[in-house]
Each structure stands twice: as C-alpha cells, then as structure tokens.
Amino acid sequence: MSDTLLSVRDLKVRFPVKRASVFDTRRYLYAVDGVSFDVKRGETLAIVGESGSGKTTTALAIARLVESYSGTVSLSGEDMLTLDGDGLRAARSRFQFIFQDPYSSLNPRLRAGDVVAEPLKSLKNMTSAEQTPLIDELFAAVGLRKEQQRLFPHQFSGGQRQRLGIARALAPEPDLIICDEPVSALDVAVQAQILNLLRQLQAERGLTYLFISHDLGVVQHMCDHIAVMYLGQVIEHSSRLELFNNPLHPYTRALLSAVPSVQKTRSKRIVIDGDPPDPINPPKGCRFVSRCPVAEERCRDAPPPLRTVGSGQRVACHLVGDDAISPLA
Amino acid sequence: MSDQTQPAERASSPLAETVQMFLKNHAAVVALVVLTCIVIGAVVGPFVYPNDPFDMVWAPFSPPGEEGYIFGTDYLGRDLAAMIVHGAQVSLTIGLAAAFMSVFIGITIGALAGFYRGWVEEVLMRFTEFFQVLPTLLFSMVIVALFGASLVTVTIAIGAVSWTAVARITRAEFLRIRELEYVMASRSAGAGNLKLMFGVILPNAAPPIIVQAALMVGTAILFEAGLSFLGLTDPNVVSWGQIIGSNRQYILDAQWTVTIPGLAIFVTVLAISLVGDGLNDALNPKLRQR
Amino acid sequence: MPLLSVQNLRVELKTRDGIFPVIDDVSFTLDEGENLAIVGESGCGKSMTALALMGLVPHPVGRLAAGQILFADEDLAQANETRMRSLRGNEISMIFQEPMTSLNPVYTVGEQIAEVLRRHQGLGDKAAWAQAVDLLDAVGIPNARTRAEAYPHQMSGGQRQRVMIAIALACRPKILIADEPTTALDVTVQAQIFDLLHELREQTGTAMILITHDMGVVAEMAERMIVMYAGRRVEDGPVADVIATPRHPYTRGLISCVPHLTETLTDERPQLTEIPGIVPSLKTFGQDNCLFAERCAHASDQCQSGRPQDVVMGTQRVACWHAETIA
Numbered sequence: 001m002s003d004t005l006l007s008v009r010d011l012k013v014r015f016p017v018k019r020a021s022v023f024d025t026r027r028y029l030y031a032v033d034g035v036s037f038d039v040k041r042g043e044t045l046a047i048v049g050e051s052g053s054g055k056t057t058t059a060l061a062i063a064r065l066v067e068s069y070s071g072t073v074s075l076s077g078e079d080m081l082t083l084d085g086d087g088l089r090a091a092r093s094r095f096q097f098i099f100q101d102p103y104s105s106l107n108p109r110l111r112a113g114d115v116v117a118e119p120l121k122s123l124k125n126m127t128s129a130e131q132t133p134l135i136d137e138l139f140a141a142v143g144l145r146k147e148q149q150r151l152f153p154h155q156f157s158g159g160q161r162q163r164l165g166i167a168r169a170l171a172p173e174p175d176l177i178i179c180d181e182p183v184s185a186l187d188v189a190v191q192a193q194i195l196n197l198l199r200q201l202q203a204e205r206g207l208t209y210l211f212i213s214h215d216l217g218v219v220q221h222m223c224d225h226i227a228v229m230y231l232g233q234v235i236e237h238s239s240r241l242e243l244f245n246n247p248l249h250p251y252t253r254a255l256l257s258a259v260p261s262v263q264k265t266r267s268k269r270i271v272i273d274g275d276p277p278d279p280i281n282p283p284k285g286c287r288f289v290s291r292c293p294v295a296e297e298r299c300r301d302a303p304p305p306l307r308t309v310g311s312g313q314r315v316a317c318h319l320v321g322d323d324a325i326s327p328l329a
Numbered sequence: 330m331s332d333q334t335q336p337a338e339r340a341s342s343p344l345a346e347t348v349q350m351f352l353k354n355h356a357a358v359v360a361l362v363v364l365t366c367i368v369i370g371a372v373v374g375p376f377v378y379p380n381d382p383f384d385m386v387w388a389p390f391s392p393p394g395e396e397g398y399i400f401g402t403d404y405l406g407r408d409l410a411a412m413i414v415h416g417a418q419v420s421l422t423i424g425l426a427a428a429f430m431s432v433f434i435g436i437t438i439g440a441l442a443g444f445y446r447g448w449v450e451e452v453l454m455r456f457t458e459f460f461q462v463l464p465t466l467l468f469s470m471v472i473v474a475l476f477g478a479s480l481v482t483v484t485i486a487i488g489a490v491s492w493t494a495v496a497r498i499t500r501a502e503f504l505r506i507r508e509l510e511y512v513m514a515s516r517s518a519g520a521g522n523l524k525l526m527f528g529v530i531l532p533n534a535a536p537p538i539i540v541q542a543a544l545m546v547g548t549a550i551l552f553e554a555g556l557s558f559l560g561l562t563d564p565n566v567v568s569w570g571q572i573i574g575s576n577r578q579y580i581l582d583a584q585w586t587v588t589i590p591g592l593a594i595f596v597t598v599l600a601i602s603l604v605g606d607g608l609n610d611a612l613n614p615k616l617r618q619r
Numbered sequence: 620m621p622l623l624s625v626q627n628l629r630v631e632l633k634t635r636d637g638i639f640p641v642i643d644d645v646s647f648t649l650d651e652g653e654n655l656a657i658v659g660e661s662g663c664g665k666s667m668t669a670l671a672l673m674g675l676v677p678h679p680v681g682r683l684a685a686g687q688i689l690f691a692d693e694d695l696a697q698a699n700e701t702r703m704r705s706l707r708g709n710e711i712s713m714i715f716q717e718p719m720t721s722l723n724p725v726y727t728v729g730e731q732i733a734e735v736l737r738r739h740q741g742l743g744d745k746a747a748w749a750q751a752v753d754l755l756d757a758v759g760i761p762n763a764r765t766r767a768e769a770y771p772h773q774m775s776g777g778q779r780q781r782v783m784i785a786i787a788l789a790c791r792p793k794i795l796i797a798d799e800p801t802t803a804l805d806v807t808v809q810a811q812i813f814d815l816l817h818e819l820r821e822q823t824g825t826a827m828i829l830i831t832h833d834m835g836v837v838a839e840m841a842e843r844m845i846v847m848y849a850g851r852r853v854e855d856g857p858v859a860d861v862i863a864t865p866r867h868p869y870t871r872g873l874i875s876c877v878p879h880l881t882e883t884l885t886d887e888r889p890q891l892t893e894i895p896g897i898v899p900s901l902k903t904f905g906q907d908n909c910l911f912a913e914r915c916a917h918a919s920d921q922c923q924s925g926r927p928q929d930v931v932m933g934t935q936r937v938a939c940w941h942a943e944t945i946a
Contacts, residue, residue, distance in 0.1 A: 050807060275777065
C-alpha cells in the first residue's frame with residue numbers, strides 16, 4: 001500500500017509506578033497497550049477517547065516526544081522508533097506536532113518570527129537569508145501579519161498563538177502533522193477559524209493529519225477515519241460515516257449518546273456508571289466489562305481482539321459479529 | 330479568514346517589561362543609584378584618594394574631622410578614609426566573585442539535576458543537602474586555615490559553601506519548565522539536550538535565579554566581613570570587615586573606627602537587598618502571568 | 620412574581636487603562652424552579668454576573684456600580700457582607716468549574732459538607748455528619764459512609780464535582796448557580812452530572828442559573844437562555860426558540876460555528892461559519908455603539924449611532940439595530 005503514510009504496529013508506552021520501597025516489585029502503567037493503525041497519505045485519522053484513554057500519549061510516542069516501550073511506527077516505510085541522534089533530527093522534519101495549550105506551547109522569550117524560524121534553523125540548517133521569505137509566507141498562510149513577527153507570544157490572543165503554532169509546525173514541510181487537541185483551549189468562534197484553517201492547509205499542501213480530540217463534534221467535522229481508545233487500547237476503528245452512523249462498540253455508543261448537541265434529537269442516553277478501572281491493574285478480559293450494560297461471562301475471561309467485521313469496520317468486542325450490528329443497537 | 334482586528338503594536342520584550350516594572354519601585358531605584366555610586370567610588374576611589382591605607386599618618390584615635398582626615402584614624406594611626414576607600418574594592422570584589430562562583434556551581438548542579446532526573450538527580454541532591462547542612466562559617470574557616478588566607482582562597486571559601494540555594498531554585502525551575510509544551514516543541518524542532526537545557530529552559534528559569542544571585546552578593550559581602558572580622562583574611566589588603574575586626578577592642582574609646590566601616594557594609598548590603606527585592610517584583614509577576 | 624430579578628446591573632473593573640463596565644446594563648429574571656442559561660465566550664461577563672449575584676465581586680478592583688438584584692423583595696446589591704454570608708451556601712449556592720481547586724485539599728469531603736450544615740442549619744457535629752453521608756449517597760457516591768472520610772485528591776474529577784453539588788445543595792437553596800460545571804470533565808461524566816442535576820432539581824425544586832459556552836449543553840439542560848457579549852445582553856428567550864430562530868447575528872454565529880453531531884451523517888462537510896476577529900477587550904466595553912458591529916456582516920452606520928435598543932420578536936428579545944431586517 002504505497003499510499004499509506006503512517007503505520008503503527010503494537011505500540012506500547014509504559015511508565016513506572018512509584019513503589020512503596022526498593023524491595024517491592026517494579027510495576028508499570030501501560031498508558032498505551034498495543035495500539036495499531038494505518039493512516040493514508042492526505043487523510044485525517046482522528047483518535048478519540050476520554051481522559052486516561054492514552055490518546056495523547058500515543059500522539060507523543062509517535063512524535064518521539066515520549067519514549068515507547070515496544071512496537072513500530074513506520075513513516076513511509078521507515079521505522080521512526082529506532083532512530084536516534086542525528087538520524088532522528090533529520091527525520092523530525094517529516095513529522096511535526098501542534099500542541100493543545102496556546103499559552104504554554106510558545107517560548108515566552110522568543111519573538112513570533114523566531115518561534116517559526118526555530119525548526120528551519122535546527123532541522124533544515126537554513127541561513128537567516130533563506131529563512132526570511134519562508135517565514136513571511138508561513139505567516140501569511142496562517143492569517144497573521146508580517147509586522148507581527150517582531151511581537152512576543154504574550155502579545156497575541158489564544159487563537160493567534162495557535163496560528164503561530166501551526167506556522168511552526170508547517171515550517172519544515174512535514175508529511176505528517178500530529179494535532180493534539182488543537183482547538184480545545186479556544187473559544188468556539190476561534191475554534192471555527194482554526195479548524196477551517198487546518199482543513200484549508202491540508203487541501204493546499206496535501207498534509208496528513210493525526211487528530212487527537214475528545215470533542216466528537218469537532219472530530220466528525222475534521223476526520224476521514226476515526227479510532228476510539230479506551231484505557232490504552234483501540235476498541236473501534238472505522239471510517240467517519242461508518243462510525244457515526246453505525247457505532248458498534250457499546251462504549252462508542254455510550255460516548256456518542258452522551259454528547260450534548262443542539263441538532264441531535266434527544267435520543268435515549270446510554271448511561272455508563274462509575275469510573276474506569278485502575279489502569280495499573282487492568283482486568284484480564286475486556287477492559288470495559290465493569291461498566292458495560294451488556295457484558296457477558298466471556299467478556300470477563302478473555303480480551304476481545306480488534307478484528308475487522310463484514311462492513312470493513314474494526315471493533316474489539318465479543319458481542320459484535322460479522323454482521324456488524326452493535327449489541328446496543 | 331485572517332485575524333486583522335488588532336492594530337500594529339510595538340514589540341514588548343520581557344526585558345523591556347522588567348525594566349519598566351523595576352522603575353516603578355522607587356525604593357529599588359534609589360538603592361540602585363546608591364549602589365552605583367558605591368561601585369563607582371570603589372573603582373575610582375583609589376585614584377582620587379590615593380593615600381596608602383597602611384601608612385601611619387597621624388596620631389592614633391584621632392576623631393573624624395581632625396587635620397583633614399574626614400574619618401579620623403584607627404588604632405595604628407592609619408587614615409580611616411583611605412582604608413574605607415581601598416577596602417571597598419576588596420569587599421565588593423570578593424562579594425561579586427564569590428557570588429559568581431556560587432551561581433555558576435549552583436546553576437550547573439541544579440540544571441543537571443532538574444533536567445535529567447533519575448539517579449543523576451538523586452546523587453546531585455544528596456550532594457547539595459550535604460553542603461546545606463554544613464556549618465558554612467566553620468567550613469570556610471577550615472578552607473582558609475588549610476590553604477592560607479589570600480583573596481583567592483577567601484573567595485573560594487565563600488563560594489564553595491553558598492551555592493546550595495541557587496542549586497535548589499534552579500532545579501525547581503527546571504522541574505517546572507521542562508513539563509511545559511514549548512520545551513517539547515523545541516525538541517520537535519530539532520533541539521538536543523544541551524540546547525534545551527541552556528538555550529530554552531535556562532533563559533526562562535533565569536528570573537528567580539537572578540534575584541537570588543543579586544541577594545547573594547550581599548550575603549557574600551557579609552560573609553567576607555565575618556571572616557575578616559575573625560582575622561581570616563589576606564593580611565596584605567584592607568577590607569571593611571578587617572577594619573572592624575582589628576579595631577573592635579577600641580569600640581568604646583574610638584567608636585568611629587568600628588561604626589564607619591560597619592555603616593559602609595550596612596549601606597551596601599541594604600542597597601543590594603533592595604535592588605534584589607525590586608528585581609524580584611519586576612521579574613516575577615510578568616513571569617507568572619499568561 | 621419572579622424569584623430573582625436583576626435590573627440594569629452594572630459592575631465596573633478598575634484596570635491600568637481606566638474603569639470599564641465588565642457587566643453593562645444587564646437585566647433578567649428567574650422564576651422558581653426554572654433553569655436559565657447564560658451563554659457567551661470568555662470575557663463576556665457571564666462568570667462575573669454569577670459573582671455579582673453572590674456578592675463576590677473582587678474588591679477593590681471591581682465594584683457593583685449600579686442596578687438591583689431583587690431576591691424575594693430584598694435588594695442584594697445593597698446587602699452587607701454579613702447578610703450575604705448568611706445567604707451563600709444557604710439560599711443561593713454556587714458550583715465551579717474546577718472541582719479540585721474549589722474543594723479544600725486538607726479536609727475530608729464529609730467534613731466540607733458537614734461544615735455547611737453546621738453553619739447554616741445549626742446542626743450539631745453528629746447530626747451534620749450523618750446528613751453529609753446521606754447527601755453523598757444522594758449524589759451517587761457509592762459507599763458513602765466510608766467515602767465521606769476521603770480527601771478530595773483521592774477522588775476522581777466526576778466524584779469531586781458530585782461532592783461540590785452535595786455541598787451546594789445541602790441546605791436546599793432556592794437558587795443554584797453552576798459556572799461551567801462540566802467543562803473540565805469527560806463527556807460521559809458530564810452526562811452523569813447533568814442527569815444528577817436534573818434529578819436533584821426535580822426533588823428539591825431549586826432554580827438553576829447555568830453558565831456555559833456550550834450551546835449543546837444549553838439545549839439539553841436549560842429552559843431559557845441569555846446570550847451575552849462584551850458585558851451586555853444581546854438576546855434572550857426560550858431555548859428552543861432561540862436555537863431554532865436566532866435573531867442576533869452573534870447568536871447565529873455562535874450556533875453555526877460549532878460542528879454539531881447530526882442524527883445521520885453524510886459525506887457533506889460544510890465549511891464552518893466563522894465569526895471574524897476576536898472578542899473585544901475590556902478596554903472597549905461600555906461605549907455608546909454596538910460592540911459587535913466590527914465583526915458583524917450586517918453592520919451599518921446605524922450600529923455606531925448608539926447602544927442597540929431591545930426589540931421584542933415573539934418570545935425573544937434582541938438588542939440589534941437590524942433585528943427585524945435580517946430575520
């Protein structure tokens with residue numbers, strides 16, 4: 001599949017858990033516990049989930065901003081996880097990251113122009129003369145004015161800072177841009193501006209996006225495919241239309257029914273009680289079993305694999321057969 | 330789709346804002362002026378008032394004002410004014426050099442500990458704690474006793490024990506800043522560890538370190554005064570503490586030999602403290618505000 | 620006769636550049652048991668309105684400059700601190716966005732609920748604790764008896780918000796003000812919290828003022844809504860009507876700029892309507908013109924001529940010079 005840009009296989013990221021004493025066995029929290037997916041060039045894969053699902057850690061691991069424990073992350077066939085030092089630095093220009101918090105993602109001591117110049121200097125080794133026309137072009141592309149290059153981050157509004165972050169991410173001309181909740185911290189009117197900008201840039205430059213979000217309305221607008229994560233694993237992965245029109249996994253159904261919306265008629269809400277289980281000691285069967293309204297015995301015994309069903313959707317649930325009908329339908 | 334509603338603004342750098350805030354603090358500005366005068370006095374003093382502080386020029390214990398010696402003479406008949414002027418250089422130099430040494434050691438240790446975490450941090454922090462619980466004056470005395478009393482050994486003796494506060498502050502700032510997204514963004518833009526530590530994090534960690542460094546100059550001057558009061562200083566130079574030390578038995582008979590150098594120390598350290606305080610206010614709120 | 624009647628409320632803030640009205644001539648009413656939503660983006664004054672009702676406008680930076688807050692014949696704008704203190708947590712309660720920072724980390728959750736009961740209802744220690752446990756149970760915390768001895772950091776975000784609700788409703792207040800109560804929570808937890816609020820309000824008949832920026836939440840929770848912009852009320856009316864036929868250009872923009880989940884999805888992905896520009900800064904509040912004009916597609920010279928007057932259109936009130944023409 002030569003049009004697959006990003007291929008993630010069995011990615012695991014773990015963090016050590018503080019022990020009571022040096023003599024206890026070392027335990028780990030697997031924030032990402034075996035995640036696999038592909039993203040085609042020019043498309044947007046959205047990863048959704050609630051807090052503790054591991055979606056942000058997955059994004060950081062792919063961007064080599066957090067160390068992975070095992071698995072592979074292939075960008076155009078080359079495994080990014082095995083790179084180090086100069087090799088990694090050379091590769092970084094192919095994938096860039098847009099951060100969530102516009103107030104902490106820009107170095108307060110750098111002028112706006114220098115913020116955007118940073119990757120050009122370090123990743124592309126460009127001289128000042130070479131940088132200038134590019135920076136001008138990038139500022140215009142994200143809707144900022146040339147005179148604003150001299151200003152410092154605290155002189156910009158939240159939406160403008162996020163535009164700066166986008167310009168910085170575009171600078172080294174990456175193939176893949178990983179967006180971690182890029183509009184969550186912004187007012188709704190500004191959100192619309194930034195989302196439209198992201199889509200426009202994608203169309204113009206043939207970018208591929210990995211879009212992390214908890215906001216299903218935004219995701220529905222931006223993505224081509226969508227993967228739903230729960231407690232470190234992907235539990236459903238479908239195309240946009242399939243997921244929203246025929247959600248299979250009980251958790252996905254509950255998630256969609258919980259979103260308040262002006263347009264949805266108030267359909268009966270599927271309530272899932274309680275809180276997710278302890279991530280350090282996940283249940284040995286399906287991880288959703290403690291909150292699933294239709295859980296059966298076999299769900300407690302063995303974890304359901306992520307398999308492809310008749311419609312082409314992928315889902316990890318024992319109760320979904322090849323007929324692609326959700327147990328909660 | 331662009332954001333055109335804001336008019337053209339003048340760039341407002343962190344430095345410019347700091348200076349603005351500082352100027353609003355009148356006490357700090359006055360203190361800075363006084364301090365500048367003291368420093369200028371220390372630098373040009375010996376040229377303007379070239380009398381040798383070790384010369385015995387008059388009768389011992391002459392009160393200030395007699396025979397044109399504005400500060401009088403000490404127990405050996407030496408010109409107190411000359412001693413003050415030459416002593417200024419010594420006290421300030423040692424204060425500055427020792428503070429510089431402390432800050433250098435402190436930043437290095439704090440930065441490495443805060444950035445690398447893990448066992449590096451553990452080892453460095455235990456090392457820091459060891460120095461923190463040392464009785465600093467006694468340790469300095471040991472160094473001077475072992476290596477002799479000269480300007481260099483005194484500076485090292487002070488610098489080697491005063492760095493722990495800077496190390497702790499630096500480490501705390503590094504711990505805070507390394508979690509901020511712009512550090513990750515720089516890494517994503519190609520920065521290596523060294524550049525991240527000293528090019529990205531340290532400039533943003535600077536404000537509380539600068540304040541501490543400024544205050545440390547004052548502390549070092551006091552420390553030196555203490556050491557030379559005890560006689561643990563280079564006998565070939567005059568310093569303010571040394572003047573007090575050698576004249577302390579005569580405080581009841583010729584109090585000016587003690588109070589005048591004492592005042593000099595007091596005014597200098599007070600000025601430094603006020604400037605440090607002003608820096609603290611000027612640097613911190615902007616830093617913490619979004 | 621409405622439970623709460625706010626008339627021409629004006630709250631001013633002192634800044635480096637002068638004094639500006641962060642709440643500029645706002646009026647609304649709240650009936651018993653009603654659920655009113657105040658909607659707007661950040662900086663529009665909605666949170667400050669809540670603070671003003673509670674008498675918590677920050678001194679000396681801010682002050683309640685004009686207007687009345689009539690709560691059952693009493694004007695809270697004139698009430699002194701002692702009187703307000705007896706009302707807070709008792710007849711008017713508030714819950715906040717960040718349950719972690721609104722709960723005291725050094726006291727158990729049971730203790731924090733009991734404290735309110737002791738202060739306002741004069742209960743003794745034992746009785747207060749027993750009722751605190753009952754309240755924890757009522758808000759859906761399992762094992763309430765043991766959980767009452769837990770500290771805030773030992774609970775999840777959703778549970779902490781439930782504790783906040785328990786504290787707020789302990790004395791069965793007449794009004795509950797909820798300032799973005801679920802913005803910091805996951806969407807499934809948000810759904811749980813809103814269900815809980817529904818249920819509790821049905822039991823206690825408490826009126827609610829819900830402050831939010833999320834139109835979806837308004838649609839699900841509220842009966843009436845007020846849209847605020849730059850410290851002013853620009854539109855109000857029943858929720859269903861305002862959402863179906865928004866009259867003010869800002870309201871329209873707010874609704875159509877958010878991508879909504881539709882019942883059935885198609886391949887079509889329309890461009891999101893943008894409201895160009897950004898919300899005005901406090902420095903521009905209080906001027907004698909329409910503050911939205913610079914971002915409005917329908918603006919004309921008339922919009923600069925003065926503060927837009929209220930126009931009544933059916934059940935809705937709009938403050939726009941062009942309300943009728945752009946309908």
